Amino acid sequence: MPLYLIIVVFVFLLAVLQDYIYSRIQNTGFYLSESSLYNTFWIFFIPLTIYANRLIKIVNPKNKFTKLPLSFGVGLFFSFLHIILFASLYVLVSSLIFTPTHRFSNIFYSALSNQLHIALLWYIIFPTIYMSKHKSTHIKKHYPDKIKLKIGSKILNVSSSTIQFISTDKPYSIIHTNDKKILDNKSLKEFETNLDPSVFLRVHRSSIINANYVKELKSRNNGDYDATLQSGKVIRLSRHFRNNWKQLIQ
Template identity: 35%
Template structure:
């Protein structure tokens, strides 16, 4: 199922619920008019019940804002965060609703409902509804974040290589560098070399990133075996290993290499 389909279904469900709510509230206004013996105008009932349309857009907009790191730092307490959420959404919703009624009535109705009149009416009659609705929404959307449980990644301590019946276990700490040797990779250790069925990309994921770093599209080096590196004055570098082997450090990998070397030295 494509990502668009769940969104379309969710939107359709929201529209169906919204239409049902509007129909129920309009019908309630009709019953109220019959009970209290006053005229019922469906168009005005629909107009003043459009406040339901604004609930989800306003709620999701402020939820998006309240998920930002800057807001989370200023409002770390969930209760305070919910309180601000309820107050701000209620305020913005009331102002938007009063403006919307004023605009729609001016464009499509014979009588224009003034902004201040709409504002006073909404605050006096419906304020509790807004506070209640957005309080419930805040409980659903804003929750105390559980600290992420950091999974300790297990990296290879040794690498088993070889073909046929002969297998050799090589400690990763003994590996000085790994190079591409298509369709294999070459494991260089203790002045020896063993071919291994893998790719540089796949083996790099299994090695400790604090120890191994890619320095070229065809080379991974163990930084604990690096003794020095020297610029070629063209953006590339020459990396010298403890076994006197010299490798090329491509300019595309320089920043990451220097960062890993710096971290290794400080630790």
């Protein structure tokens, strides 16, 4: 939404400025109200692009051979809908502020001949980008069953399922497994990247917990919680990281 809004507002202002410059070069009259009304054509891109993307999300084509026809079909449909809505708005507003009023057919065919190609490009390109982005977000990343931890000159392979939680003791991180504590020089951020985020939850700026080891949760009545692990260790869950661990209280 912010991207669409920035692009559309910028193009709208640029189009009005272009009308003004053209009028000065050609020594013709410039009317801000008429220029602004005609360039409301660009405003329709915001809601219609959102609906085009929602339609793509609902259809969600799996076959790559159906994506191109779908993109073209969506682009064609929303381009004509865009022009119809724009022409209707133009005629409605012009009937209130202009004399004589403009005819729908004139505005429709003018937009069809001058701006159809712009609408087609927009409504074909943006759903294609959306489909690519939507697909990439659903690609499940593979997380290894074991992680490598460096202890002195040795590298130890530790099964991630044995890690109960990870805390910080700067400049090190402490990995608490079922039977030992291991110091490693990687940051919590690095562990977040390398461990499955659906299991290993960053619950505090200084701790990551394994959700499978959570035995009990107790509210602090201020948005924070205390999580008791199976080992009896109590870890504070900060409300500032609530989006990471809210699954535990649902």
